[in-house]
Amino acid sequence: MTRYVIGRILQAIAVLWAAYTVAFAVLYLLPSNPVELQLAAAGVDPGSLPPGQLHAEEAKFGLDQPLIVQYFDHLGGFLHGNLGTSITQDIPVSQVIGGRIGSTLLLSLCAGVVALIAGTTLAYLATYVRVKPVRLFLSRVPAIGASLPQFLTGLFLIQFLSFKLDWLPASGQQGWQSLVMPTITIALVTGSVLAQVLMRSFDEVMRQPYIMTARAKGLSRAAVQLKHGLRNAALPAMTILGVIAGLTVTSSVVVETEFTRQGVGSLTQQAVSTQDIPVVLAIVMLAATLFVTINLIVDLLYPILDPRISHYAKAA
Amino acid sequence: MTVDISGASDESAVLSALPPLPPPDEVTATRHIESGRYGNLRAALAQLARKPVFIIALLYVLFVIVSAIFPSWFSTGQPYATFPSDVMQSPSLHHLFGTDNIGRDLWTRVLYGSALTIKATLLAIAIGLVAGLSFGIVSGFYGGWVDAVIMRIVDTLLAIPALLFALAIITSVGYGTIPVALAVGLGVIPGFARTTRAEVLRVKTQPFIEAARASGASWMRVLLRHILPNSWGPVVVLAVLDAGVVIIAIASLSFLGFGAPPPASEWGTLISAGRDYLVTSWWLSLLPGLFVALLVLSLNHISKTLQELER
Numbered sequence: 001m002t003r004y005v006i007g008r009i010l011q012a013i014a015v016l017w018a019a020y021t022v023a024f025a026v027l028y029l030l031p032s033n034p035v036e037l038q039l040a041a042a043g044v045d046p047g048s049l050p051p052g053q054l055h056a057e058e059a060k061f062g063l064d065q066p067l068i069v070q071y072f073d074h075l076g077g078f079l080h081g082n083l084g085t086s087i088t089q090d091i092p093v094s095q096v097i098g099g100r101i102g103s104t105l106l107l108s109l110c111a112g113v114v115a116l117i118a119g120t121t122l123a124y125l126a127t128y129v130r131v132k133p134v135r136l137f138l139s140r141v142p143a144i145g146a147s148l149p150q151f152l153t154g155l156f157l158i159q160f161l162s163f164k165l166d167w168l169p170a171s172g173q174q175g176w177q178s179l180v181m182p183t184i185t186i187a188l189v190t191g192s193v194l195a196q197v198l199m200r201s202f203d204e205v206m207r208q209p210y211i212m213t214a215r216a217k218g219l220s221r222a223a224v225q226l227k228h229g230l231r232n233a234a235l236p237a238m239t240i241l242g243v244i245a246g247l248t249v250t251s252s253v254v255v256e257t258e259f260t261r262q263g264v265g266s267l268t269q270q271a272v273s274t275q276d277i278p279v280v281l282a283i284v285m286l287a288a289t290l291f292v293t294i295n296l297i298v299d300l301l302y303p304i305l306d307p308r309i310s311h312y313a314k315a316a
Numbered sequence: 317m318t319v320d321i322s323g324a325s326d327e328s329a330v331l332s333a334l335p336p337l338p339p340p341d342e343v344t345a346t347r348h349i350e351s352g353r354y355g356n357l358r359a360a361l362a363q364l365a366r367k368p369v370f371i372i373a374l375l376y377v378l379f380v381i382v383s384a385i386f387p388s389w390f391s392t393g394q395p396y397a398t399f400p401s402d403v404m405q406s407p408s409l410h411h412l413f414g415t416d417n418i419g420r421d422l423w424t425r426v427l428y429g430s431a432l433t434i435k436a437t438l439l440a441i442a443i444g445l446v447a448g449l450s451f452g453i454v455s456g457f458y459g460g461w462v463d464a465v466i467m468r469i470v471d472t473l474l475a476i477p478a479l480l481f482a483l484a485i486i487t488s489v490g491y492g493t494i495p496v497a498l499a500v501g502l503g504v505i506p507g508f509a510r511t512t513r514a515e516v517l518r519v520k521t522q523p524f525i526e527a528a529r530a531s532g533a534s535w536m537r538v539l540l541r542h543i544l545p546n547s548w549g550p551v552v553v554l555a556v557l558d559a560g561v562v563i564i565a566i567a568s569l570s571f572l573g574f575g576a577p578p579p580a581s582e583w584g585t586l587i588s589a590g591r592d593y594l595v596t597s598w599w600l601s602l603l604p605g606l607f608v609a610l611l612v613l614s615l616n617h618i619s620k621t622l623q624e625l626e627r
Binding site for chain 2: 027148271
């Protein structure tokens with residue numbers, strides 16, 4: 001068991017290192033020079049500067065070093081919690097992200113809770129209801145929810161809840177009212193994905209003999225599904241928690257931009273459009289770390305939650 | 317992860333999922349229909365023709381593709397032509413989707429935008445399909461360390477959320493339709509690689525592969541004539557499904573402002589531009605948005621129907 005846990009942790013670290021390497025390769029092997037781009041954006045012709053000054057500017061961000069040195073510099077920095085310096089803002093990346101991550105975490109948390117409750121309820125109902133058209137309708141809802149583009153859902157909500165009914169603010173992040181529409185927009189997609197997996201899992205579980213046993217000893221159908229069905233159906237659904245977290249993170253890019261919220265998502269959009277490479281690299285690595293960590297935790301918890309599954313065979 | 321008891325339950329699930337045996341005369345009837353080289357295909361098509369929603373979805377997708385190639389068939393106007401007298405008109409028979417702030421016909425602009433977005437989608441799917449298929453085949457066919465290395469690369473790519481990976485590529489490559497297509501296409505490779513590998517592994521162990529080898533066919537011939545034709549089904553289903561995902565990703569990226577520069581009218585750009593006039597002219601954003609959403613829904617429905625047929 002210990003061997004399995006250690007092996008799994010090492011594997012997660014290896015994946016993260018590889019992800020860092022891929023992201024670094026994508027971002028730093030580019031032909032353009034970020035410093036020159038910043039100067040051009042500020043209206044300064046890089047050619048007009050004395051060559052020493054341009055070089056000093058590059059040296060400040062370590063861009064004059066050979067790529068391999070930059071690679072290890074950043075890797076070492078990441079391991080020590082130093083995410084580098086933002087090229088556009090000239091302050092540490094950790095500070096740039098730190099100032100904005102609270103808003104994104106709050107939004108992600110709300111979206112996660114709503115998706116969990118709505119997705120589970122929908123899957124439960126779709127399995128419980130026996131009236132055929134209703135059942136068919138409920139089972140088709142998540143397929144539609146998952147395929148609606150988020151920019152469109154957001155625009156519909158703004159159009160109806162803000163402009164037509166004037167219930168909620170269309171943008172900004174003041175008060176809980178501003179959280180409602182972004183939360184719905186994200187949760188619609190993540191909740192649908194969750195519901196789809198849960199429905200498939202329910203289908204499988206409700207055919208098991210122990211369900212029949214529970215029914216035979218006199219439990220109502222609703223109780224059987226809640227106590228015996230949901231618990232077992234939730235297990236396979238746990239394996240997609242990492243995917244749902246990843247979806248929430250990527251959704252925040254579109255949703256925060258759309259609702260003009262100051263979070264890591266809108267920061268990503270700004271960093272990409274200003275070619276602030278250290279910020280983009282840090283955000284990509286944050287997302288990858290989140291995904292890998294959640295998958296690691298789920299994998300390690302799984303045998304505890306479901307004793308039928310054992311890792312001994314693999315570890316031995 | 318090893319599941320100790322799943323073997324037994326899987327088997328019973330498979331057994332219970334099988335349809336009851338048809339009466340004898342029906343068996344001969346089915347055989348009769350499915351005879352001939354394309355019998356299976358014909359039977360499948362006959363089954364699909366009885367699904368009205370599927371037909372509507374297919375027609376809509378075909379319409380979008382055709383209108384992307386020949387936008388002038390469905391619209392008389394020009395995408396950049398302005399009608400100064402018709403600024404901000406709501407949808408009407410004359411302007412199907414209304415007009416924008418400088419009097420351009422939105423319907424025409426959506427159709428001409430299709431050309432860009434559909435081209436980008438096809439390019440992205442082609443990248444994913446070609447690279448994913450190659451990786452999946454090599455991985456599943458050769459096994460051993462080659463398989464291990466490729467699958468670790470796939471794991472790594474899956475660890476970075478696809479949209480963020482695409483954004484990283486755009487950061488270094490730049491904006492425009494082609495960079496966006498490239499960025500999104502690279503992101504769908506892992507999915508194709510995994511599906512193809514699983515299929516190749518499944519087909520590889522079947523007796524007819526052994527028979528083909530035993531009768532002297534080279535590995536290359538076995539791969540091209542026997543393994544590939546028998547493993548492309550789930551890959552096609554995934555390609556149709558991914559087309560929807562890719563369209564959303566491409567539209568999202570151009571919505572964020574990384575698509576073709578104005579005055580080009582990529583779908584996401586149109587929707588984003590219409591946002592500023594949402595209060596007064598809702599159609600500028602919502603109608604192109606619905607156009608895109610319907611396309612994605614149709615693709616997902618087609619893929620789902622094909623998947624059910626596959627079983």
